[in-house]
Each structure stands twice: as structure tokens, then as C-alpha cells.
Amino acid sequence: QQQVKQSPQSLIVQKGGISIINCAYENTAFDYFPWYQQFPGKGPALLIAIRPDVSEKKEGRFTISFNKSAKQFSLHIMDSQPGDSATYFCAASIRGGGFKTIFGAGTRLFVKA
Amino acid sequence: GAVVSQHPSRVICKSGTSVKIECRSLDFQATTMFWYRQFPKQSLMLMATSNEGSKATYEQGVEKDKFLINHASLTLSTLTVTSAHPEDSSFYICSARDGSGRRTYNEQFFGPGTRLTVL
Numbered sequence: 001q002q003q004v005k006q007s008p009q010s011l012i013v014q015k016g017g018i019s020i021i022n023c024a025y026e027n028t029a030f031d032y033f034p035w036y037q038q039f040p041g042k043g044p045a046l047l048i049a050i051r052p053d054v055s056e057k058k059e060g061r062f063t064i065s066f067n068k069s070a071k072q073f074s075l076h077i078m079d080s081q082p083g084d085s086a087t088y089f090c091a092a093s094i095r096g097g098g099f100k101t102i103f104g105a106g107t108r109l110f111v112k113a
Numbered sequence: 114g115a116v117v118s119q120h121p122s123r124v125i126c127k128s129g130t131s132v133k134i135e136c137r138s139l140d141f142q143a144t145t146m147f148w149y150r151q152f153p154k155q156s157l158m159l160m161a162t163s164n165e166g167s168k169a170t171y172e173q174g175v176e177k178d179k180f181l182i183n184h185a186s187l188t189l190s191t192l193t194v195t196s197a198h199p200e201d202s203s204f205y206i207c208s209a210r211d212g213s214g215r216r217t218y219n220e221q222f223f224g225p226g227t228r229l230t231v232l
Contacts, residue, residue, distance in 0.1 A: 032160065032220075034220070034221075036223075037170065041226070041228070042203075042225055042226065043117075043119075043206050043208075043223040043224050043226045044206070044223045045223065045227045046221075046222070046223075049220065089156060089157070098145070098162050098170065099145055099162075099210055099221075100147070100159060100162060101147070101159070101208075101221060102159075103156045103157045104156065105155075105156050106155070106156050108154075
């Protein structure tokens, strides 16, 4: 119940295209859903995050869509660029759970120039 | 923004020795810090949660006597890998939570990671 399932495992997108990464969770107590971007040899960096009382959040080219009833959320990267090539992790956390964050398995995105 | 540093960034040690990794929050007070372990091409696995001034809470399967965590101040947590062995070689990442109330309540800021290689 603590798992966050992420797909696809890897993704290749043409420059200018839309990258879509999906995540699903089971525990309805999760109350914060961040996405992290990680480059090789670096720590993850927070990209964008959403709470379950909002269905969509947009920041620049990055959009989170959240479907509370389906317990799913997704990251859309518009106008994907080669510099977006990285590993993306969805995550979920619970305030009452000591703010512990559970990570998805990660998606390796490669944007072709 | 909130900055978390880790030191060292890379360490190579001999089997049987102990290694200490420091995690510092540079511009905020971290009431809670987390330690993760990441193997190549895998996700982050939470090892333990530490709150300033109290004992760390370890995840199931993590040996608390092997991975000693100390959170002595609001800006510093340390992870000591005791009697390291080759299977402990990994990328160790810390994160810190700003408990001041100024930010999203469970937003975490990650350090750059420490690459440990045990020969």
C-alpha cells in the first residue's frame, strides 16, 4: 500500500514533442505528490508538486495532472528539449507518516535532437 | 532557494573501515533529515529519518548498528557507515525538510549525493 507505481521505465521523445510519465498509488492517505528530476551523479531536484485537492498544476513547460478518484497522477513535459534528458521520479508523502517520501521506480527520458 | 550540501562528494575506502558522510542545510533549519541509498539505475530507497535531538528511525531491513545516524543540530546530520564492505558501495543522498512553516509542509530539499566505493 506504500508503493508508487511509475511507467514507462524509459521514454524516447523527439525534440519539441510531449513527454508523458504516469504514476499510480494505493494509499489514499498520501497528501503531497512531487516530481523530481535527476541527472547522472547528482541528487534529485524538485520539479513540481501537487496536493490532492487540485486536479492540475502548471509551471512553465511542466504540468501535473491529478486524478484523485483513479489514484493516478502524471507529468507532462511540453516542447521537450534535449536538456530535459534525465531520470524523472514521481513520489508521494504523508504528513502523518513523518513526512516520509515514497519514490516511484523512475523513468529515463531521452529527448532526441 | 533552500540548499543542502553533502561532504564528501566521493569517497573510496578499504573494506572494514568506517566512513562518515555529512549533510548540511545551508540556509534553513532542518527539523527532519532523511538518508537515502541509490544503486545504479534504480530508485531512491529510504534508509532512515532523523529528527534533531532524537534517535533516527530506520526503515525495515536497514541495520542501525551499521548505518549510524546523528542529527546533532538543526543544520547537520551525519551518516557513518561502519565496517564498510564492497556491498555497501552505493550513492548516498540526504534530504532535509524545512520545518519553519515558510514552505510547503513536506517539501524536501536534496543534497548532491555521496558516491561511496568500498574496495
